Amino acid sequence: MFARVKGKRLILQSGARTAEAMTANAKEAQILLQRPEIGRWLLRQSGIPVTTGKSAQPGWRTYKVSLYQEHVLHMERSMESPQWLLHRLEEPEYQQVALSVIEPEVQVVKGLAARSLYAAGIDAGEVTIMAASPHRQKVVQVEPEWPQQDKDRFMQAAKDWWEARIRQHPQELEKLGADPEFALRKQTGEMALASDFLKVGGKVGCDTTRYREELAMHQHPIAELRPDPSEDPDELFFHIQEALQLAYKKLGNSKLEWLAGGMPFSGYPIGGHIHFSGMTATFSLRRKLDAYLALPLVLIEDSGCVTRRQRYGFLGDFREKSYGFEYRTLPSWLVHPDIARGVLHLARLIATGHSQLRAAPHLQLSMIKAYYRGDKAALVPYVEQIWEELRGLPGYVLSRIHLDRYFSILLKGDSWASDEDLRKAWSLG
Numbered sequence: 001m002f003a004r005v006k007g008k009r010l011i012l013q014s015g016a017r018t019a020e021a022m023t024a025n026a027k028e029a030q031i032l033l034q035r036p037e038i039g040r041w042l043l044r045q046s047g048i049p050v051t052t053g054k055s056a057q058p059g060w061r062t063y064k065v066s067l068y069q070e071h072v073l074h075m076e077r078s079m080e081s082p083q084w085l086l087h088r089l090e091e092p093e094y095q096q097v098a099l100s101v102i103e104p105e106v107q108v109v110k111g112l113a114a115r116s117l118y119a120a121g122i123d124a125g126e127v128t129i130m131a132a133s134p135h136r137q138k139v140v141q142v143e144p145e146w147p148q149q150d151k152d153r154f155m156q157a158a159k160d161w162w163e164a165r166i167r168q169h170p171q172e173l174e175k176l177g178a179d180p181e182f183a184l185r186k187q188t189g190e191m192a193l194a195s196d197f198l199k200v201g202g203k204v205g206c207d208t209t210r211y212r213e214e215l216a217m218h219q220h221p222i223a224e225l226r227p228d229p230s231e232d233p234d235e236l237f238f239h240i241q242e243a244l245q246l247a248y249k250k251l252g253n254s255k256l257e258w259l260a261g262g263m264p265f266s267g268y269p270i271g272g273h274i275h276f277s278g279m280t281a282t283f284s285l286r287r288k289l290d291a292y293l294a295l296p297l298v299l300i301e302d303s304g305c306v307t308r309r310q311r312y313g314f315l316g317d318f319r320e321k322s323y324g325f326e327y328r329t330l331p332s333w334l335v336h337p338d339i340a341r342g343v344l345h346l347a348r349l350i351a352t353g354h355s356q357l358r359a360a361p362h363l364q365l366s367m368i369k370a371y372y373r374g375d376k377a378a379l380v381p382y383v384e385q386i387w388e389e390l391r392g393l394p395g396y397v398l399s400r401i402h403l404d405r406y407f408s409i410l411l412k413g414d415s416w417a418s419d420e421d422l423r424k425a426w427s428l429g
Contacts, residue, residue, distance in 0.1 A: 174324075
């Protein structure tokens with residue numbers, strides 16, 4: 001049964017066994033959202049288009065979406081209203097949209113609503129979105145409440161969905177994986193296309209994302225490693241080393257330099273995605289990954305990482321997978337083996353101990369601003385604080401050597417050498 005509110009967490013109980021908690025909206029986030037300009041700022045930081053207009057223009061439809069995390073509970077859409085010039089003659093009527101509808105515009109609205117809820121720092125609420133097409137949508141408002149008349153019904157639906165989700169992936173890490181990327185630089189300083197040397201598939205291949213329209217369909221600029229996953233971060237690290245050695249054999253061109261970081265070439269962002277098998281990408285877990293993995297990494301990032309966040313690297317960015325999920329916020333940490341190993345050990349520690357972690361930078365505007373602007377000075381006291389907290393986790397002792405080295409690198413004050421050939425750091429060749 002749905003039992004009670006305890007602090008900021010709604011506890012789900014099933015017999016004598018207590019399942020993972022559903023989170024309720026934090027009071028701090030609700031207070032922030034009382035100021036519309038703050039809400040719009042939070043959304044813009046995450047690359048979400050917003051509008052201050054409350055009336056849709058001719059040809060635009062208005063959606064109201066009630067959600068718990070990314071699960072849509074109810075959705076309705078305004079009907080077209082009579083207009084004279086640019087003025088609506090009467091208020092629009094809304095009709096319910098079946099959640100099974102697969103219209104492209106509806107699907108994009110659902111995704112945008114979930115992203116908006118996360119960016120606003122809440123777990124439940126109603127998002128109002130205007131849409132002219134699947135490619136033209138703007139968020140009007142994020143409300144940290146469901147409509148009063150529907151609260152009980154939505155609560156039960158959210159509970160049922162949550163329990164089913166946790167049963168599928170009960171938040172027990174099975175394996176850790178990764179697919180870090182790197183770019184190739186010619187002696188002239190120009191970018192070399194990875195697809196000129198590598199195939200699309202395999203443990204070393206090309207990322208298939210289209211970055212520029214002038215590229216042909218078979219041209220892929222970014223190289224990607226796909227090491228075998230493992231329950232042990234050290235074993236995963238060794239798999240990455242093996243993949244790099246395989247890449248060295250495949251590329252075979254000693255004159256090409258390998259670059260990692262955030263955006264080694266203008267317009268070509270690269271990432272270091274982490275895969276979590278056996279886990280569900282709850283808002284709570286993703287916010288812990290933001291707080292303890294993404295924010296500290298800012299201390300050593302290069303300026304290209306800040307530029308990357310104009311399109312990629314938004315907090316909480318993820319992709320659901322059959323095995324669990326892929327956390328997509330991080331830039332490519334292949335710049336140095338000590339950094340790569342530290343990231344992997346820290347990812348495992350957060351995944352296994354996230355329920356004990358307490359930092360909540362998503363409720364502090366200064367921390368969000370520091371992340372998106374790359375303000376390292378503002379983040380130093382925060383990183384020192386969470387390092388001390390992480391040391392208190394039982395699992396820290398298993399990774400102490402690598403995590404102590406990693407946090408020492410973070411707090412040293414230097415940026416990673418993203419412009420240098422990473423083959424030197426990894427002793428390739």
